[in-house]
Amino acid sequence: MQLHASISEVKIGILYGMNLTEVTVSGKKENVKFLIDSVQFHLNQESYTIKIVATHDSLKLYLHDSLIGVAKTFKIEGGNYQTTRLLHPSFKNEKIYRGSILFTGNKGFLFPVNILDIEDYLPGVLEAEVGIGRPPEYYKVQAIICRTYTLSHLRRHEMEEFNLCDKEHCQVFKGFTNKSADIMQAIEKTEGVVIVDQEFSLITAAFxxxxxxxxxxxxxxxxxxxxxxxxxxxxxxxxxxxxxxxxxxxxxxxxxxxxxxxxxxxxxxxxxxxxxxxxxxxxxxxxxxxxxxxxxxxxxxxxxxxxxxxxxxxxxxxxxxxxxxxxxxxxxxxxxxxxxxxxxxxxxxxKSILHFYYQNVSIVHLDKIDFFRFDE
Ligand SMILES: [Zn+2]
Ligand SMILES: [Zn+2]
Incomplete structure (x- = not known):
């Protein structure tokens, strides 16, 4: 079951191509861990506001305006239900992310990567790619398509050390959302379900x-x-x-x-x-x-x-x-x-909808692919 375990988590390059030089993160401490160059930083307050500024070769971190570190990397490690808010003057609204966020800098720009469970990533993708107010059954169709796309494009940004970006180039992703109960339910009801061809390879689920x-x-x-x-x-x-x-x-x-x-x-x-x-x-x-x-x-x-x-x-x-x-x-x-x-x-x-548009495919749970791979 190793394969399944390794693909449950995805790394998404967020705010991709925006050339941001600084960003402010905030949230509740609860179960969050802060890692400055992999060393844990302990926080006394119950909630935090940290400003991250990229210099030409490192990151400067400010907690409520006082400098707490200069580092190559800064990671906010949170569980699946932990959310972090990202703020920047150019954002219309704050952006909320589940899971962990790893910040690195290069030549004065920030490169945040959101690390989270694929099932927590999909709601944001569906909301951005499909919009709200669609029929519940249609969200299941798109959930399976976007899950299949994600898993068949994990190497798209390999050189940049993440899986997919958050722009049209991969799949649009604007962070955590819980605006649509229909989207959340469609993802839950189709959890782990993907589309494979006759060779049991994930398909290019074009739409x-x-x-x-x-x-x-x-x-x-x-x-x-x-x-x-x-x-x-x-x-x-x-x-x-x-x-x-x-x-x-x-x-x-x-x-x-x-x-x-x-x-x-x-x-x-x-x-x-x-x-x-x-x-x-x-x-x-x-x-x-x-x-x-x-x-x-x-x-x-x-x-x-x-x-x-x-x-x-x-x-x-x-x-x-x-x-x-x-x-x-x-x-x-x-x-x-x-x-x-x-x-x-x-x-x-x-199922009928997917079989209508994609020929000779099977709609299977990921575990089944693992079974076939290990069986070889
Ligand atoms: Zn991309
Ligand atoms: Zn048509």
Whole structure:
């Protein structure tokens, strides 16, 4: 059971990329331990307010304005139910974290790392990534997805000595929260549950806002064929707000984008610009735009180049203008959030929803993976 024990705790690089030079921490002493360069610092008061300032090569620690130490590291060691408040003039509200926080400094900046149980990390992720007021069953779906993502990306910030950052790059995490009882319950009810493929490996549990009626094959957007990210027809999301979009651009802007994507581009051979009413249609999702006989351009590159909501669009040219009418929002692979929310409201359970969007997967408890690993 060693593997399970070692992955119950995650290290999250918090306030990542904010370039903070100082921060104030406060809380109740209770069962907290303060470690200054690993040496325990004993506090007499029942509550504390400590200011941490990064200098070019160390940290200066002030307790109620008097200097208590200069160190390389400062750790507030707390249990799962211990909370620490972080304050900085640039924060709108104080930020609250469970578990322990380790502070290090480098070149005048602070690098705090929150060390906590994965099940205590997930509520903050769900609140930031999904928001409040969603159907309870949908929170179970997202809890399993975010847990699977966390455990399959533990090495994402290995060089910086933590697992994941708290920004979009990994999963948005704004600290401890107990605003939504539905979120807390969904995490508890699915504790330790993850999604694995046929080889019993954790899957890349991709999700996006709205697929527009059809999801994409993983290889069409990431050049990697994954057995569980197959294109499916989804009718659950097509009446939702993000299901359709439109955009009008000039032919010049279109041509400038194509020029960047195709080295010997000529507007004179571009199917869309060729005649006065050229068009490009996707009755079902295509991977590429057939520019001319020699050049096909991946739609994902056009989406990036023109900043489009999705790759699932039709284009019509008329008198030097191109009208794009699209479906969906996001990359389109894996779970469609609008569709999954609709399915939850219609009474589908989290297992049916996950199996609908991810093919040939199993929904298992982590212990089961350990069993298979140890059995090898
Ligand atoms: Zn990251
Ligand atoms: Zn959808």
């Amino acid at each position: 996006h806002a709205n697929c527009g009626g059809q999801t994409v094959n993983s290889e069409d957007i990431w050049n990697k064929k994954l057995s569980y990210l197959r294109s499916i027809t989804d009718t659950f999301c097509i009446r939702q707000k993000s299901a359709v979009w439109s955009k009008e651009i000039s032919s010049d802007k279109w041509a400038a984008c194509m020029q960047k994507l195709c080295s010997n581009y000529s507007a004179a051979t571009d199917t869309l610009l060729l005649n006065n009413e050229g068009s490009f249609l996707q009755f079902s999702r295509k991977r590429d735009y057939p520019l001319n006989q020699n050049c096909v351009i991946p739609l994902k590159d056009i989406r990036n180049g023109l900043g489009l909501r999705s790759t699932y669009f039709n284009a019509h040219q008329q008198n030097g203008h191109i009208l794009l009418s699209g479906r969906g929002f996001g990359h389109g692979a894996g779970l469609c959030q609008d569709g999954a929310i609709r399915m939850s409201k219609l009474g589908y359970n989290y």
